Amino acid sequence: MGDVMWLKQNAEFLCVLRATGASLPPDVLALYHPIYASLAQQAGDFPQYYRFFLSMALDLEDLGMPGRVGLVLAQWCADQRLDLVELSDQQRAEAVALFARPGLGRPDPALGQRLAGSAGGGAAKPAF
Numbered sequence: 385m386g387d388v389m390w391l392k393q394n395a396e397f398l399c400v401l402r403a404t405g406a407s408l409p410p411d412v413l414a415l416y417h418p419i420y421a422s423l424a425q426q427a428g429d430f431p432q433y434y435r436f437f438l439s440m441a442l443d444l445e446d447l448g449m450p451g452r453v454g455l456v457l458a459q460w461c462a463d464q465r466l467d468l469v470e471l472s473d474q475q476r477a478e479a480v481a482l483f484a485r486p487g488l489g490r491p492d493p494a495l496g497q498r499l500a501g502s503a504g505g506g507a508a509k510p511a512f
Contacts, residue, residue: 391419395436398443408447420444424457434461435475438482446485455486462488473498 394416401408420441427437438461441454461467467479467490476495483489 391436391440394419395440395443398440398447402443402446406447410448413444413447413449416444416449420449420451420453423453424460427457427461431461431464431466434464434466435478435482442482442485458483458486458488462490473502 398416400406423437423441427434430437434457438454438457441457445451445454461479462483467476467483470476470479473495476492477499480490480492480495
């Protein structure tokens with residue numbers, strides 16, 4: 385529990401549960417409490433993975449985990465401006481969506497336009 389592969393698989397599992405409106409009984413949520421309690425520290429130690437840790441915290445809270453780790457972590461990430469140093473529009477969009485969940489949105493209309501353009505084929509065509 386807590387190694388990289390376990391975290392990755394469980395983060396995906398929690399994301400699917402949240403996205404489908406599932407719920408977890410309190411005894412199952414209790415199994416995640418040690419990880420949940422460590423997410424802010426892990427994000428501080430490995431800020432390059434902040435989206436991963438923030439997503440897990442917010443998903444667990446949406447699934448019924450009592451606490452405010454997601455909000456505290458989202459605020460810390462926003463204060464550190466971690467979303468502004470993302471390398472791709474996809475990563476920036478994920479950060480925008482994560483920050484919006486606890487109400488910390490930082491709208492970026494240009495980002496939306498770029499994503500819509502690339503999704504709609506509006507991006508430049510290769511010259512080959």
